[in-house]
Amino acid sequence: MSKRYPPPARFADQASTNASQLQSAHERVANDSEGHWLELAKRLDWAHPPTRAKDVSFHRDDFHIRWYEDGALNVSVNCLDRHLATQPDKTAIIFEPDDPNRPARRISYRELHAEVCQMANALTALGVVKGDRVTLYLPMIPEAAVVMLACARLGAIHSVVFGGFSPDALAGRIADCESKLVITADGGFRGGKVIPLKANVDEALSRPGTETVQTVVVLKHAGNTIAWQDRDRWYHDVVAGQPDTHMAAPMQAEDPLFILYTSGSTGKPKGVLHTTGGYLVWASYTHDLLFDLKPNDVYWCTADVGWVTGHSYVVYGPLANGATTLMFEGVPSYPDISRFWQVVDRHGVTLFYTAPTAIRALMREGDAPVLKTSRQSLRLLGTVGEPINPEAWEWYYRVVGDSRCPIIDTWWQTETGAALISPVPGAVDAKPGSATLPLPGVFPALVDAQGAILDGATDGNLVLLDSWPGQMRTVYGDPQRFIDTYFSTYPGRYFTGDGARRDADGYYWITGRVDDVINVSGHRIGTAEVESALVGHPAVAEAAVVGAPHDIKGQGIYAYVTLKSGIEPNEALRKQLVAQVRHDIGPIASPDWLQWAPGLPKTRSGKIMRRILRKIAEDAPDQLGDTSTLADPTVVSSLVTERLNRA
Ligand code: WTA
Numbered sequence: 324m325s326k327r328y329p330p331p332a333r334f335a336d337q338a339s340t341n342a343s344q345l346q347s348a349h350e351r352v353a354n355d356s357e358g359h360w361l362e363l364a365k366r367l368d369w370a371h372p373p374t375r376a377k378d379v380s381f382h383r384d385d386f387h388i389r390w391y392e393d394g395a396l397n398v399s400v401n402c403l404d405r406h407l408a409t410q411p412d413k414t415a416i417i418f419e420p421d422d423p424n425r426p427a428r429r430i431s432y433r434e435l436h437a438e439v440c441q442m443a444n445a446l447t448a449l450g451v452v453k454g455d456r457v458t459l460y461l462p463m464i465p466e467a468a469v470v471m472l473a474c475a476r477l478g479a480i481h482s483v484v485f486g487g488f489s490p491d492a493l494a495g496r497i498a499d500c501e502s503k504l505v506i507t508a509d510g511g512f513r514g515g516k517v518i519p520l521k522a523n524v525d526e527a528l529s530r531p532g533t534e535t536v537q538t539v540v541v542l543k544h545a546g547n548t549i550a551w552q553d554r555d556r557w558y559h560d561v562v563a564g565q566p567d568t569h570m571a572a573p574m575q576a577e578d579p580l581f582i583l584y585t586s587g588s589t590g591k592p593k594g595v596l597h598t599t600g601g602y603l604v605w606a607s608y609t610h611d612l613l614f615d616l617k618p619n620d621v622y623w624c625t626a627d628v629g630w631v632t633g634h635s636y637v638v639y640g641p642l643a644n645g646a647t648t649l650m651f652e653g654v655p656s657y658p659d660i661s662r663f664w665q666v667v668d669r670h671g672v673t674l675f676y677t678a679p680t681a682i683r684a685l686m687r688e689g690d691a692p693v694l695k696t697s698r699q700s701l702r703l704l705g706t707v708g709e710p711i712n713p714e715a716w717e718w719y720y721r722v723v724g725d726s727r728c729p730i731i732d733t734w735w736q737t738e739t740g741a742a743l744i745s746p747v748p749g750a751v752d753a754k755p756g757s758a759t760l761p762l763p764g765v766f767p768a769l770v771d772a773q774g775a776i777l778d779g780a781t782d783g784n785l786v787l788l789d790s791w792p793g794q795m796r797t798v799y800g801d802p803q804r805f806i807d808t809y810f811s812t813y814p815g816r817y818f819t820g821d822g823a824r825r826d827a828d829g830y831y832w833i834t835g836r837v838d839d840v841i842n843v844s845g846h847r848i849g850t851a852e853v854e855s856a857l858v859g860h861p862a863v864a865e866a867a868v869v870g871a872p873h874d875i876k877g878q879g880i881y882a883y884v885t886l887k888s889g890i891e892p893n894e895a896l897r898k899q900l901v902a903q904v905r906h907d908i909g910p911i912a913s914p915d916w917l918q919w920a921p922g923l924p925k926t927r928s929g930k931i932m933r934r935i936l937r938k939i940a941e942d943a944p945d946q947l948g949d950t951s952t953l954a955d956p957t958v959v960s961s962l963v964t965e966r967l968n969r970a
Contacts, residue, residue, distance in 0.1 A: 325713070325755065325756070326754065327752045328720070328754070328755070329752045330748060330749050330750070331726070331727055331728065333727065334615075334727070334729050334748065337617075337749075338748060338749020339615050339616075339749070340615070340749055341749055341750050342750040344750070345747050345750040345763070348763035349763045351763070359764065360390075360764070360792065361374075361375075361376050363608055364600070366604065366607055366608060366611075367600075367603060367604060367607065368400065368405045369395065369396045370396055371394055373392070375391070375392060376390060376391060377389075377792075378392060379789070379790040381789075381790070381810055382815055388794055388796055389577055390576065390577070391576040391792070392575075392576055392577055394576040395573040395576065396573055396576065396603075397571040397572065398476075398574070398643075399443075399472045399476035399571055401643050402472055402638075402639065403435060403436040403439060403472065404436060406645045410432060411432055412431050412433065413432055414429045414431055414432075415434075415647065415648070416428075416435060416465045416468060416647075416650055417429050417430075417621070417649040417670050418430070418465050418649075418652075419649060419650070419653070419669070419670065420512070420653070421512035421657065422512065423662070427670070435469070435472075436567075437567035437568075438469045438562075438567075439469050439473050440567050440568050440569035441562045441565040441566070441569075442472075442565075443569045443571070444562075445540075445562045445565050447477065448565070449556075451503060452477065452478075452479070453477060453478035453479065454480065455479045455480070455504070456479070456481075456482055456500040456503060456582065457479050457480070457481050457482070457503065457505075458483075458484060458496065458500075458502040458504070458505045458506070458536075459482070459483040459507075459628075460483075460484050460486060460505060460506070461507060461508055461520070461542070462508055462544065463627050463633075463650055463651060463652045464508070464542075464650065465650060466508075466542055466558070467650075468628070468637070468638045468650070471483065471628070471634075472638070472642075474581075476569060476571045477572075478572065478574050480579045481580075481582070482497075482500050482581065482582040482584070483583065483628055483633075484629060485629025486627070486629060487909050487911055488908070489523070489907060489908060489909045490524075490530070491527070491908070492907070492909055493523060493527040494526075494527040494528070494533050495532075495592070496584045497532075497533045497535075497536060498530070498531075498532030498535075499799070499800065500582050500594055500799055500800070502535060502536055503536065503537055503538075504537065504539070504540065505524055505536055505538075505539045506539075506540045506542070507540070508521065508541065508542040508543070508544040508558075509541060509542070509544055509545050509546065509549045510545030510546075513652075513653065513654055514653060514654045514657035521550075525550055536554070538554055538555075539556070540555075540556050540557075540558050540561055541556070541558060542557075542558040542559075543557065543559065576598065576599055577600070578599050579796075580598055580599045582594040582595065582597075582799045583597070583634065585737040585738070585847055586840060586847045586848055587808060587840065588820070588838040588839035588850070588851065589839070590849075590851060591852070592849070593798045593799075593801075593804065593808070594798055594799030594800065594801075595798065596795060596796050596797050597795055598796050600792070602792070602793050603639060604793070605741045605791060605793025606634075606635040606640040606740060606741045606793060607640050609635075609741045609742045609793075610636060610644055610646075611640075612747055613705070613731050613742055613747065614674045614703060614731075614748075615748050616646055620647065620674050621649065621670055621671050621672045621673050622646050622649065622673070623648070623649035623651070623666070623670075623672045623675050624637045624649075624676040624677075624705075625651060625655075625676065625677040625681065626678070628650075631737040632676075632707055635793075636676060636707075649666070655684065655685060656684075659692070661692040661696055663677070664693055665696060667696065667701060668696050671700040672700055673701060673703070674701075675701055675704050675705070676704075676705035676706070676707065676733075677706065678706065678707060678844065678845040679706050679710070679715055680708070680709065680844035680875060680876055680877055682711070682715045682718070682719050682723075683874065683877075686714075686715055686718045690722050693722050694722070698723065701723070701725075702727075702728055703729055704719060704723060704724050704728045704729070704730045705730065706719070706730065706731070706732050706733065707732075707734075707742075707845070708842070709835075709842045709877045710833050710834065710835060711732055711756060713756040716730060716755035717755055729746070729749070730746075731745050731746050732745060732746065732756075732757065732759070733758065734758035734821075734831070737795070738794070738795045738809070738819075740792075740795065741793045743767070744758040744759065744761050744765065745758055745759065746758075747762070754826075756832060757831065757832045758831050759831065760829060761831075765787070765791055766788040767786070767787055767788075767831065768783075768785075768788050768816075769782070769783025769823060774812075774813040774814070774816070779825075780824075780825055780827045782823070782824045783822070783824075784821075784822055784823075785818075785819045785821045785823040786816040786817060787816065787817040787819065794817070820836055820840060821834070821836060822834045822836070836870075839851065841868075841869075841880055843870075843873075843876050843879065844875075844911070845877070846911050848908075850867075850869065850870075852907075852912070853866075853868040853880060853904055853912055853914065854868050854882075856903055856904045856906075856908055857882060857903065861887075862887060862896060862900075863886060864887045865920075866885070867882070867883045867920075867931050867933065868881065868882045868883070869883075869936045869937045870937070870940075871915075871937070872941060873915060879915035879916065880912065880914045880916070881916045881936075881940035882917045882918070883920040884900060884917060884918070884920060885919075885922060897917050900917060901913050918962070918966060920958075920965075922958040923936070924950075924958050925954050925958075926952045926954060927954045929954075932952075935950065935953075936962075939959075939962050939963055939966050940966070944963040947959065
């Protein structure tokens with residue numbers, strides 16, 4: 324029996340949603356789901372309120388996902404203009420720079436609105452119109468939010484690319500959505516180092532397929548030297564003289580809001596497309612419900628805006644709710660390992676949301692760096708991105724939160740827009756390591772390999788039986804791939820790609836990906852992408868990549884590489900191969916282990932048996948399972964011997 328943690332009494336006493344209120348919401352969905360969804364939409368300001376909520380079919384012959392379709396609204400107006408009447412001087416964004424000796428910035432709703440309007444006018448002057456794609460390649464700074472909201476104001480579709488992705492990865496994402504404009508900075512800071520963002524953009528735009536980009540807007544931020552191209556314009560020049568007001572046109576609820584690229588099990592990253600009305604309803608509702616948001620909260624989500632968590636829970640959810648959201652450019656270990664808690668104390672952070680990998684890395688350094696800070700302002704903690712091991716959960720609860728703050732373990736995906744399975748903090752008992760129960764209106768199920776729904780306490784593959792407003796609508800430019808990827812394994816159901824266990828209380832325990840996606844420090848890396856980078860090297864004949872347990876990262880990347888005949892493995896070549904992956908994708912995809920493989924285990928029909936490779940990487944050679952279909956069983960014994968000999 325795992326331990327249960329009821330909401331701490333002091334928290335529960337003031338929580339906005341208690342168990343019986345949560346129960347009523349579930350009942351409302353059961354009795355009148357359309358009424359429930361329309362009610363939820365009222366949290367936003369609509370230019371034309373929707374009269375219908377859900378119009379969805381997951382069936383192949385009549386596939387469509389539409390929410391609030393006859394409604395019209397502007398996301399940027401919901402995040403900014405509507406707060407000007409009630410709280411213009413409230414801080415919208417607190418910016419904490421990488422270097423703690425530089426001043427922090429506080430930007431009020433009024434100021435943020437003015438900056439966004441100027442940028443919207445500047446984008447218009449640069450020829451950006453509704454439906455155009457704009458790529459952002461920026462550090463974790465307020466201007467990232469400004470540009471996102473300016474795009475939303477115009478109905479331009481933003482695609483934010485994480486600043487840690489390489490020029491090649493950036494080029495692929497620009498080419499796929501045919502961006503007209505790229506916004507970047509000269510450089511960004513991370514742990515005292517400068518990341519050469521503008522140079523990466525220059526390199527990306529030298530790749531074929533990126534010719535659609537007409538303009539690059541460059542923010543002066545790190546002050547590093549950069550090259551200048553004809554297409555480049557300074558950010559401060561394009562906004563200079565632009566009016567700080569802007570009339571935003573309402574968008575249709577199903578107009579696209581953004582594209583965010585994410586790795587899948589096959590092929591190149593997919594452009595996950597989210598739309599306007601349903602996405603904002605779900606991001607703002609879940610942000611309010613799960614963080615028990617109060618007017619005076621100082622909310623800090625440590626995710627980068629390059630990931631979906633940064634979209635929904637740094638920018639859109641909090642700003643739609645009129646909250647104060649903190650953006651931190653740096654890393655948890657700079658200048659020292661107490662940095663997170665110093666930032667909490669400096670700004671009086673009340674709600675703190677981070678990834679298990681960060682918690683594990685900090686836990687390894689012991690309690691002292693945490694205990695020397697106050698953290699008295701904190702009242703709730705959250706995690707996202709990967710399963711949290713119970714030891715890390717307990718440490719987070721006891722040491723960081725002084726056993727005073729509930730922890731919300733929020734399960735969701737880029738595709739789901741915002742959280743689907745999570746404790747509601749004042750209403751649901753936590754169990755360390757479990758994302759607990761679905762939110763009202765979310766219908767998960769566990770199925771077996773054939774798709775049969777499993778009842779009661781069981782293991783299975785996690786599917787969603789019905790839609791929710793924040794669901795992705797399509798893969799940008801490839802609607803068939805959307806259906807094939809998510810709705811064909813179990814026809815008529817959305818397949819998450821995750822495995823899970825459900826206990827006797829109905830609690831969900833996400834066990835991790837069951838497809839060929841590796842979750843490295845909460846970042847999704849497709850094995851196919853890493854393999855394709857490795858075989859791109861002239862010395863490599865074949866490569867197979869799997870995930871293996873990693874103490875800090877959760878999962879690490881384990882690569883098996885077969886060299887072309889006549890080429891001898893050596894240390895220099897190993898380094899070159901790792902560099903090749905960093906070059907093609909970025910440092911986050913660097914293999915943690917690279918084993919030379921004289922051959923790879925294959926079936927007689929030539930299919931690589933990844934199950935076996937995974938077991939070898941996990942150092943569990945006694946659990947290889949059925950090996951009778953192997954074309955050449957000696958391949959496996961040689962790989963096992965080499966694995967065991969690894970220092
Ligand atoms: C994993 C991040 C366990 C899961 C929001 C999912 C989690 C993938 C949790 C999506 C959690 C996310 N517990 N696993 N609380 N949250 N995951 O698209 O495997 O970057 O499918 O979205 O992260 O990653 P993505």
